[in-house]
Amino acid sequence: MKPASFEYHRAHDVAEVVELLVELGDDAKIIAGGQSLAPMMNFRLARPSALVDVNPVSGLDYIRREGDLLRIGAMTRHRDVEISRDPEVHDGFAVLPRAARWIGHYPIRCRGTVGGSMAHSDPTAEWCLLALLHDASVVVQGPRGQRTVPVAEWFTGFLTTSGEYDEMVVETQFARPRAYGALTEYARRRGDFAISAVGVAFDKVDNRLTDVSVVLGGVAGVPVRATEAEAMLEGSPATPETWVAASRNAAASVNPPSDLNGDGDYRRQLVETLMQRAFVEALAEGARR
Amino acid sequence: MADERTERHFADGQAPPDQIGSRVLRKEDHRLLTGKGRFGSDVDRSRMLHVRVVRSSVAAGTITAIRTEEARAVAGVVDVVTAADLPGDLRIPVRLLVQGVDLSEHLQPVLARDTVRYVGEPVAVVVAEDAYAAEDGAELVDVEVEPDDVFLDARTAPADRIAADFTLGYGDVDAAFDAAAHVVECRFDIGRHTAVPLEPRALVVDYLPGSGDLEIFGATKVPVFNRQVLAGLLEVDPESIRMHAVDAGGGFGVRGEFYPEDFLVPWLARRLRCSLSWVEDRAEHLVAVNHSREQSHQIGVALDDNGFILALRDDIWHDNGAYVRTHGIIVPELTVAMLPGPYRVPAYSGRVHVALTNKTPCGTYRAPGRFEGTTVREQLFDQVAAEIGVDRVELRRRNLLRRDELPHRREINTLGTDMVLDSGDYPGLLERALARARELQWPELVEAARAEGRRVGLGVSMFLEKSGLGPSDTADVEVTGSGRIRVHSGGTSLGQGIETVLAQVVADEFRVDTDLVDVINGDTLLQPYGTGSWASRSTVVAGNAVSGAGKQVVARMLEIASRVLEVSPDDLEVGRGQVQVRGVLDRALSFRDVWRDTQPGSAWLRPEESAGLSARFRFNIEHMTYPYGAHICVVEVDPDTGGVQVLKYLVAYEVGRAVNPTLVEGQLRGGVAQGVGGALLEQFSYDESGQPQATTFMDYLMPTASEVPDVELIVCEDAPADTNALGVRGAGEGGLTGAGAAVASAVSAALDQPSMSALPLTPSRLLQCLRDEAGTHARAANA
Numbered sequence A: 001m002k003p004a005s006f007e008y009h010r011a012h013d014v015a016e017v018v019e020l021l022v023e024l025g026d027d028a029k030i031i032a033g034g035q036s037l038a039p040m041m042n043f044r045l046a047r048p049s050a051l052v053d054v055n056p057v058s059g060l061d062y063i064r065r066e067g068d069l070l071r072i073g074a075m076t077r078h079r080d081v082e083i084s085r086d087p088e089v090h091d092g093f094a095v096l097p098r099a100a101r102w103i104g105h106y107p108i109r110c111r112g113t114v115g116g117s118m119a120h121s122d123p124t125a126e127w128c129l130l131a132l133l134h135d136a137s138v139v140v141q142g143p144r145g146q147r148t149v150p151v152a153e154w155f156t157g158f159l160t161t162s163g164e165y166d167e168m169v170v171e172t173q174f175a176r177p178r179a180y181g182a183l184t185e186y187a188r189r190r191g192d193f194a195i196s197a198v199g200v201a202f203d204k205v206d207n208r209l210t211d212v213s214v215v216l217g218g219v220a221g222v223p224v225r226a227t228e229a230e231a232m233l234e235g236s237p238a239t240p241e242t243w244v245a246a247s248r249n250a251a252a253s254v255n256p257p258s259d260l261n262g263d264g265d266y267r268r269q270l271v272e273t274l275m276q277r278a279f280v281e282a283l284a285e286g287a288r289r
Numbered sequence B: 001m002a003d004e005r006t007e008r009h010f011a012d013g014q015a016p017p018d019q020i021g022s023r024v025l026r027k028e029d030h031r032l033l034t035g036k037g038r039f040g041s042d043v044d045r046s047r048m049l050h051v052r053v054v055r056s057s058v059a060a061g062t063i064t065a066i067r068t069e070e071a072r073a074v075a076g077v078v079d080v081v082t083a084a085d086l087p088g089d090l091r092i093p094v095r096l097l098v099q100g101v102d103l104s105e106h107l108q109p110v111l112a113r114d115t116v117r118y119v120g121e122p123v124a125v126v127v128a129e130d131a132y133a134a135e136d137g138a139e140l141v142d143v144e145v146e147p148d149d150v151f152l153d154a155r156t157a158p159a160d161r162i163a164a165d166f167t168l169g170y171g172d173v174d175a176a177f178d179a180a181a182h183v184v185e186c187r188f189d190i191g192r193h194t195a196v197p198l199e200p201r202a203l204v205v206d207y208l209p210g211s212g213d214l215e216i217f218g219a220t221k222v223p224v225f226n227r228q229v230l231a232g233l234l235e236v237d238p239e240s241i242r243m244h245a246v247d248a249g250g251g252f253g254v255r256g257e258f259y260p261e262d263f264l265v266p267w268l269a270r271r272l273r274c275s276l277s278w279v280e281d282r283a284e285h286l287v288a289v290n291h292s293r294e295q296s297h298q299i300g301v302a303l304d305d306n307g308f309i310l311a312l313r314d315d316i317w318h319d320n321g322a323y324v325r326t327h328g329i330i331v332p333e334l335t336v337a338m339l340p341g342p343y344r345v346p347a348y349s350g351r352v353h354v355a356l357t358n359k360t361p362c363g364t365y366r367a368p369g370r371f372e373g374t375t376v377r378e379q380l381f382d383q384v385a386a387e388i389g390v391d392r393v394e395l396r397r398r399n400l401l402r403r404d405e406l407p408h409r410r411e412i413n414t415l416g417t418d419m420v421l422d423s424g425d426y427p428g429l430l431e432r433a434l435a436r437a438r439e440l441q442w443p444e445l446v447e448a449a450r451a452e453g454r455r456v457g458l459g460v461s462m463f464l465e466k467s468g469l470g471p472s473d474t475a476d477v478e479v480t481g482s483g484r485i486r487v488h489s490g491g492t493s494l495g496q497g498i499e500t501v502l503a504q505v506v507a508d509e510f511r512v513d514t515d516l517v518d519v520i521n522g523d524t525l526l527q528p529y530g531t532g533s534w535a536s537r538s539t540v541v542a543g544n545a546v547s548g549a550g551k552q553v554v555a556r557m558l559e560i561a562s563r564v565l566e567v568s569p570d571d572l573e574v575g576r577g578q579v580q581v582r583g584v585l586d587r588a589l590s591f592r593d594v595w596r597d598t599q600p601g602s603a604w605l606r607p608e609e610s611a612g613l614s615a616r617f618r619f620n621i622e623h624m625t626y627p628y629g630a631h632i633c634v635v636e637v638d639p640d641t642g643g644v645q646v647l648k649y650l651v652a653y654e655v656g657r658a659v660n661p662t663l664v665e666g667q668l669r670g671g672v673a674q675g676v677g678g679a680l681l682e683q684f685s686y687d688e689s690g691q692p693q694a695t696t697f698m699d700y701l702m703p704t705a706s707e708v709p710d711v712e713l714i715v716c717e718d719a720p721a722d723t724n725a726l727g728v729r730g731a732g733e734g735g736l737t738g739a740g741a742a743v744a745s746a747v748s749a750a751l752d753q754p755s756m757s758a759l760p761l762t763p764s765r766l767l768q769c770l771r772d773e774a775g776t777h778a779r780a781a782n783a
């Protein structure tokens, strides 16, 4: 569990990061919080020839509200979002700080970054699920300048994204604020990556669900949207019958792989349970405000 | 300095209170908590090289080639060795031979030569200037293996994979089953898991160039035995090797046994004539260190009309992994020997098939054989209660051996000793535990939760432990030039607090405070006859040895002082850190004075009388002593995820005499944590090609503070052991022994099932159970 040898560079601003990435080529990697990359290097599952440490880069840790967008800088630590409380900022995105507490353990949340999580793109990572839930876009900067990638085009497969080797994630923009939201998950121990996770977000008009999103984690190589269930829910009364039926549909729509934690059926059952709990939690939390 | 301190201690003229029985703070904690502990990898030597073991990535096969050229070319790599470089076909012998079974065919070679038998088996070793280069080199050793068939299931193992097959028991079991009013049978499987100490293994071998002697740091458990084995394999004099047991971040049975690395690292140090360090990493640990527990039981019991046991029988398939290691077959032996537990079992037959599979070899893990056997037996009893319609607790009450039935001889021999269950009050302890649970209103809690529709259940298990395995241990006690007391014991410090316990025992002999006592454990030069720390034996065996040596030194001090003070030794006593005339406190000699009077040249020393104040004492013990206890817990099962939460936990345990109650409590709490882990979380699984699936802490789930319940404890001292003068029974394992059974019992109660069928109780397994139940109900409703 000692990493293979690598060069180490520190960068102080995004331009320098990009310069270094171009110069070092596609075997180099950015290191941010190191909470995913360092273990992978220790297991020698990742063996970058060089690391570009982006921790000295300033100006990328922020949580900002601009109209319907919530913009989170890439170097914002999970913990910073978890403890952020400004109602102006979080109006319509209240699920974000609540969901952040599910990420690993306290020391991991203090180091790991939102940008790192989006770049790493684990299919059960909270940020990745929330990004899909809130139609986020990922802002990357590279030698060809900045581009904004809608989340649907960002995840391309298990732990892979459409980001290029010479690009740095600088921001994630969460969109579509909604009054009600929740992310529920199940793991065998507190702090573990979820076996399955479900996120829901919606508004409620005349006790009917509108603008509904449902995302599922841990059921495929990337986070997925339960589009059929969303259609079932849209405009339906906000009653248990509605989400029980929709959660059955969502569970039936996926074909999760088997692993140590259980077979596909087990994960499907979890999806059903977690989705129902997500609706209950979202409504309860929404009512509290 | 010491005298000053001594004087301060006794300024009030009072002898210190008894140390045995008091909650003395741990002597080792100051050093450990201030970062001054010395663990294996803290030992550093100049120009020390680093060792990395290359392990098989194939579960079964024939080695067709091992190419090392590329590895040798790595900068910093000094040496690469394979079996071809070894002096011969070296295999690691068994430490504890039992039942007269010859296991020599199944011993593990120190390096695989022609075949590999499990993923993780050492096939080559790389030595380099640092640990990074060593790992770089190890990656480039190219091991070519022609894969063979893989055997992963003990139950279907072919005859040539059965290392041992034996039956223990007594009485006419078949007749009892034929005549029984009730016969209940079930199958129960225990998952493969093991001890995962926080600190993996580490060894530093210091090579002394002048003599070629070796000093070895890190083999903390049975250093004297390991030295013997190593000397045999290296063909050198054991006295040329000095082992130092150092601080250790947990042992639990796996640390400090003689593994391939325990030969390879010292052998390489001699080959290269330099000092070497080997530090196991976690990924290695999870495939290299002894695994444990994996068994499949087919168990049955015969009962009469009133629910009294007539006979018990069990047929066990024990998965021992690829080889037989130092523990031989003691885990399966202990499983069968201890299976009847604290119950009155008129006839018994336990058969065990020890199968060799293509998995990591097995050894003991805290409560070996008892965790397995207790879980299975207690689950059977829960099943019986359901089938014959008796309350679970009532069934146990009827069948527990009563106080007046003890001592009870069982016609079974285990670990080479006859089984005589010594004094005790098993039903009394069960009642105490139940009373405490009632006082805490656990039954009400369960009832209230169930009334709300929650899946909550209470579980109870009873168990018998064993401890104080002989035949002997040796200790040296010495009074030093500054008047302090020094102990050289054969025990080893695995985190259990044995330094403190031995200091308490000695302190009482000298009537001093433990501050005046220094305990040095597990140094083979200082204590060449020590037998190590394992099997909950140190407080019993090392404790009594230290007590005996202490008594002899005190007697010698009185003798010398009597010459100086010109009074009969009978009129002298130790107290207030001095030897004093009874009743005349100012006619006294300090320990330091007495020491001075024993030095060469002293006028008080007789011609040819040895100088100094020291004694070596060997304590012998014929029979083990059998502690016993009960676990009670309350769990909640989430019917939608299958997750289990342990809400409440209680352990009641009879330890005879608690030398230090705080340490006993610590032992029990730690045991519960491991027991909950084994019952709910921890499991080494393999895919069909024999690839281990749990090789990191992502997949091998250790319980954390969130999963481990608070533990309510009743430490009983109602039945002092009559096998030793201190009256102590071992306390190391009882927190674990009953945990699998209690948790399984509670989960089955929560799910309204008679019993469960396997550990660990994983969420997917429990959901399956609930789905089956729902299916049964649906079918019943349709019928």
Ligand SMILES: Cc1cc2nc3c(=O)[nH]c(=O)nc-3n(C[C@H](O)[C@H](O)[C@H](O)COP(=O)(O)OP(=O)(O)OC[C@H]3O[C@@H](n4cnc5c(N)ncnc54)[C@H](O)[C@@H]3O)c2cc1C
Binding pocket: A029, A030, A031, A032, A033, A034, A035, A036, A037, A038, A039, A054, A074, A102, A103, A104, A105, A108, A111, A112, A113, A114, A115, A116, A117, A119, A120, A122, A124, A125, A126, A127, A167, A168, A169, A170, A191, A192, A193, A194
């Ligand atoms: C025990 C444990 C439990 C965990 N549990 C969870 C959990 O429950 N949920 C969860 O979501 N995560 C969990 N994590 C992972 C953690 O959240 C990581 O912090 C996160 O996945 C990656 O962020 P990082 O800043 O640490 O990235 P790093 O580890 O530094 O990098 C990860 C990858 O992203 C790339 N990268 C990093 N930053 C950028 C950037 N700005 N632009 C482009 N590429 C970049 C790196 O090159 C690397 O490939 C856990 C980690 C541990 C150790």
